[in-house]
Amino acid sequence: MMEALSQEQLQLQLRELCGDVFSFSQDNAGMCVAEIPVNQLYQVVSKLYKNDSLGFQFLTDICGIHYPDRKGEELCVAYMLHSLVHKTRLRLKVYVPLSKPELPTLTGIYASANWMERENYDFFGLNFLGHPDLRRILNMDEMVDFPMRKEFPLEDPRREDKADYQFGR
């Protein structure tokens, strides 16, 4: 069993493999976080998957985030990659504008991306170009909104049982 990669070794290997496309940071748990431009996403992940010494062959999660204040890059997508050989995780982040939330699908690399990309389409309206079957997966098909976007009201405005007058306010 190989030793777990240190942050520095991992960053070095990533730079060697893909060039200077990453801007690195770290989260509180010490996990390596790298932001990359969206047009580099497919090539980078493809290299990380195919490279034998890194072996990021497990896509654990795809996670959408909405930052309404980041003008021009309101939607963030975080890809959680796991290397089973190195016991190492890597979080790749890409940003896309709300006006054109398009990014390439990773279904050609990871079969598990199919489900997760549909989920992110369902909740954030992210358009994964090239996805074989991009339609809603958890919410009802008739839904027109993307409920995890911040502009979506948290509570149903038609509900009256929680109104102030019910409590004498």
Add this chain to the structure above:
Amino acid sequence: MAEAPPGQSGPGFFATSLDSVVGLARKNSIWPLPFATSCCGIEFMSTMSAHYDLGRFGAERLSFTPRQADLLMVMGTIAKKMGPVLRQVYEQMAEPKWVIAVGACASSGGVFDTYSVLQGIDHIIPVDVYVPGCPPRPEQIIEGILRIQDVIQSEGVRRRDSEEYKQLLDQYLVK
């Protein structure tokens, strides 16, 4: 023994209205369909078992097909995605049929005021009795059954043929 409805009695006969006799028969032999999706369903299990024993009210025969049921008991959170399923179950029940919404979720959405949860089943189907509580105790569910018995007793035999009833179903888009 159920109490006899008001009427005229003499040696060897008893005269009363057909409505009250039919109501008496219906209310004391309800076949409920439990549509239990969460913790209210657990309370209902307790209601059905020996300690509380819903059988005392003539409703011990649960029907697990809507086609044989008189009373739809919706107990638990109904997701919006499940709404059409609930309506279909209601449509499959034969007339006359009644509905109880048991618990805060079935009645109003409860604490789940969110995008995925139906904010009360009365958006989908007409409801006769609401039982509040989160979850309601078995005593409250029994109280709901007693109130639905009042509804059933006081319902005329021709109500389901009336234009008003048809309009009510149309309003809920129930076939």
